[in-house]
Amino acid sequence: MKIAVFCGSSAGVDPVFAEATAELGRYFGEQGIAVVYGGGNVGLMGIVAQSCLNAGGEVFGVIPEALQEKEIAHPSLTELKVVADMHERKAEMARLADAFVALPGGAGTLEEIFEAWTWAQLGYHTKACAFYNTNGYYDPLKDMISTMTSAGFLKPDYADMLIHTDSPQALLEAINNYVSPREKWA
Template structure:
């Protein structure tokens, strides 16, 4: 199994964010799960990649040429692919991955997981999307998503598609048991 992880190129201001990325990376490697991610060696991105590699796992990174220097491309991966742009990066990651997980991060992380989730809603893929909710990081976002549904802009079914957890074992169990909704967006 290959899981795409979207997360910050910064480490955030709580040590628990970094600890969670390392813990999840070690867990993936122990379970034989390959990491697919954005290819950087800094922040949570670098931490989860290093944790998987140190534990003997495989890591596949995709980094746009323009970010290769800025995000400091990780040269020690199983395979690093330099791509022309963000669209190519996201498409390549989506192609390779069996599931999508968002750890804490910024606007880029939100954009990536929201795109994967939107594709799932539209039926472009049947892969699970998850928010790894370290220290309640995503609680304000979940409240906003509920508000969107309450305002009539989203069906509750689409919210229920999401996996929301902060435990590696629960994350993997929910990914493995995920059933895509039968009825897609209309």
């Protein structure tokens, strides 16, 4: 199984984010789960990649040409694919991945997981989408998703399709047991 991980190119200010990311990367490596990610060697991106590799796992990076130098492409990946732009990066990561997980990150992390989640709602794929909720990082977002549902802008099935956890074991179990809801316009 290959899991796409979206996360920060920064490690954040609280060391708990780096620690939890390293734990998840290590767990994936130990479980034979390959990581698909943005290819960088900085921030949480570099931590998840290196910890998976250190545990004997495979890591597949996809990085746009323009970010290859800025994000300092990881030098020791199983495979690094350099693509033209962010659109190609996301499409290639989606093609490679069997599931999608957002770790703490900024606007880019949210944009990537939201696109994967939207594609799932539309029936473009049937892959699990998850928020790895380290230290309650995604609690406000979970509240916003509840607000979208109660306001009638999001069907409960599409809110419920998201996995929220801060445990590597619970994350993998939820991904393995994931059943996609009926696509939006079916």
